[in-house]
Amino acid sequence: MFGGRCNRHANDARTYMPSARGRNRGGYVYYHRKLLGKVGGDVMNVVRGGGKQKALDYGIWGYACRLKTGGSSWSVHSWGAAIDTNTLRNPFGQRHWDGRGSNGRRYGRFLPRSYVREDFYWGLNFNDPMHFQYVDGY
Amino acid sequence: MSLRRLLLLPVPVVVIATVIALAPGPGEARDAACDRSDLRRRLASGGDVFAVVDRRLVSVRDRAGNCAAPRPSSSTGLLRHVASEPGAGTAFVDDRAGGDDLVIFDESGETRVPGGAEITHPAWSERGELVWSEGMRRLVVRDPDGATERIPLPGGASAIFSPQFRGGSLIAVVAARRGRTAEDAVLDNIWSHSGSGWHRLTNFDVGGDRWSAIRTPIVAPDGSVLFVRVHGRWRRTREPAFELWRLRGDVARKVLELPGEMYLAGSSEGKLVWNALTRRCHGWELLIETAGPLRSLRCGAVQVDPVDASDPDLRAGTPATADPPSDASNEAVIIGDFTGRPAAERVAALVGDGARVVSNADAPTSVRPGAYAVVIPSAGAVARLRDLRAAFPELRRKMYVTSLQP
Numbered sequence: 314m315f316g317g318r319c320n321r322h323a324n325d326a327r328t329y330m331p332s333a334r335g336r337n338r339g340g341y342v343y344y345h346r347k348l349l350g351k352v353g354g355d356v357m358n359v360v361r362g363g364g365k366q367k368a369l370d371y372g373i374w375g376y377a378c379r380l381k382t383g384g385s386s387w388s389v390h391s392w393g394a395a396i397d398t399n400t401l402r403n404p405f406g407q408r409h410w411d412g413r414g415s416n417g418r419r420y421g422r423f424l425p426r427s428y429v430r431e432d433f434y435w436g437l438n439f440n441d442p443m444h445f446q447y448v449d450g451y
Numbered sequence: 452m453s454l455r456r457l458l459l460l461p462v463p464v465v466v467i468a469t470v471i472a473l474a475p476g477p478g479e480a481r482d483a484a485c486d487r488s489d490l491r492r493r494l495a496s497g498g499d500v501f502a503v504v505d506r507r508l509v510s511v512r513d514r515a516g517n518c519a520a521p522r523p524s525s526s527t528g529l530l531r532h533v534a535s536e537p538g539a540g541t542a543f544v545d546d547r548a549g550g551d552d553l554v555i556f557d558e559s560g561e562t563r564v565p566g567g568a569e570i571t572h573p574a575w576s577e578r579g580e581l582v583w584s585e586g587m588r589r590l591v592v593r594d595p596d597g598a599t600e601r602i603p604l605p606g607g608a609s610a611i612f613s614p615q616f617r618g619g620s621l622i623a624v625v626a627a628r629r630g631r632t633a634e635d636a637v638l639d640n641i642w643s644h645s646g647s648g649w650h651r652l653t654n655f656d657v658g659g660d661r662w663s664a665i666r667t668p669i670v671a672p673d674g675s676v677l678f679v680r681v682h683g684r685w686r687r688t689r690e691p692a693f694e695l696w697r698l699r700g701d702v703a704r705k706v707l708e709l710p711g712e713m714y715l716a717g718s719s720e721g722k723l724v725w726n727a728l729t730r731r732c733h734g735w736e737l738l739i740e741t742a743g744p745l746r747s748l749r750c751g752a753v754q755v756d757p758v759d760a761s762d763p764d765l766r767a768g769t770p771a772t773a774d775p776p777s778d779a780s781n782e783a784v785i786i787g788d789f790t791g792r793p794a795a796e797r798v799a800a801l802v803g804d805g806a807r808v809v810s811n812a813d814a815p816t817s818v819r820p821g822a823y824a825v826v827i828p829s830a831g832a833v834a835r836l837r838d839l840r841a842a843f844p845e846l847r848r849k850m851y852v853t854s855l856q857p
């Protein structure tokens with residue numbers, strides 16, 4: 314569905330998100346064009362509609378063409394089929410979700426619910442709480 | 452230097468898994484089941500060669516039948532990362548949900564070493580010592596009597612993997628603690644561990660969106676280390692580079708550029724054996740260098756990860772196969788950014804066809820504050836993007852699809 318890894322369509326879609334590049338420093342998040350309706354549409358609709366832009370926190374990433382550490386498997390980000398959000402508070406290996414936003418307020422699982430509702434699989438299931446992917450074969 | 456040229460060079464290498472004899476290639480002989488007692492003997496001798504295919508151990512040695520061994524009775528997970536050493540034994544990872552097991556077949560029989568974490572990349576010494584990575588956080592060294600020693604990763608590192616014995620010391624690939632996540636490769640170097648501790652042997656570095664990974668190092672009899680380096684730029688939609696390198700002392704030199712994704716699997720009689728993804732195998736294939744093109748040994752994986760099964764620590768399931776629905780009413784092609792409105796207006800006039808200039812105030816999820824862009828609303832934004840990129844190649848790098856939010 315997403316084509317080969319690192320293909321030229323894997324970063325065709327972009328969305329501007331607050332705090333993507335740093336706390337209160339917004340930036341573009343790039344991802345596969347087939348997820349435009351999910352990420353740029355539905356998820357951001359929920360975030361903005363609820364006035365919860367501050368739930369997004371440092372940093373947010375989409376497409377990245379890279380091997381996974383130590384192996385011959387490729388990151389799902391290589392297909393532009395995953396989003397890492399609120400990475401500073403939710404690093405790889407952490408076994409819980411820290412729902413504090415860029416303003417320090419607790420948003421609970423608002424963001425995870427927004428992605429899971431759109432059929433993203435949550436990386437918390439394998440101790441990667443920042444990670445939401447639109448494939449589950451991984 | 453071409454790959455064919457390299458293949459003609461005598462490359463004596465101590466192996467990850469010594470490929471001793473050549474079996475027919477895929478499709479040339481049917482796999483034959485091994486009897487279990489014979490399997491155990493062959494695993495324990497270490498003189499046979501095993502790889503993993505279809506969740507089974509397979510041998511590439513058996514000239515008669517290209518023997519496929521049933522999975523060991525005690526294995527319940529996903530088999531991967533096989534290492535064998537003549538006279539020492541065979542070891543492989545039984546990858547399970549939670550902690551993995553290292554399964555060792557040697558002269559004392561079958562031993563299952565629970566890891567309590569993800570186990571990867573076992574490797575033997577000629578003396579029958581084993582080393583592997585546990586949780587990517589430490590190396591475990593097991594002497595032939597079964598005593599183990601744990602060696603933590605160097606300071607400032609985020610992961611350690613692919614260890615090998617080199618003389619009286621160890622080498623391993625060490626991932627630097629750098630970047631946004633420990634899951635993705637950023638910067639690897641080869642380090643050596645001896646009584647004085649860790650010291651770095653290679654000196655690769657990266658900046659910006661560049662990354663550099665080291666995979667499947669193997670140690671040659673002369674002490675040099677052959678390894679595959681993979682590097683690229685993570686923002687780019689371009690295939691990363693795959694290269695064969697050799698490390699002598701602390702000087703690493705590129706031997707050749709590889710034609711695609713391939714990793715070292717060992718050697719046979721001075722010839723390198725490779726693992727490459729091929730359509731013929733629908734996964735990993737073992738290939739050996741010859742005077743001509745690489746020759747197929749059979750399908751199978753030695754020190755690479757399976758592509759036909761999910762890691763048991765992750766949810767087993769099916770990749771999404773249906774396109775997600777799109778909200779065409781909000782989709783648009785966006786061209787930008789431009790630092791000033793006049794520049795954006797010129798592009799809008801050039802493109803025409805309903806193009807208009809927007810700022811963050813107009814399209815807060817499509818344009819950053821302080822910038823301007825041109826949007827062309829389109830119910831078929833993806834197709835429109837393709838057409839616009841063809842029509843205006845000079846603007847290609849500024850074109851994306853976006854969802855316009857009020």
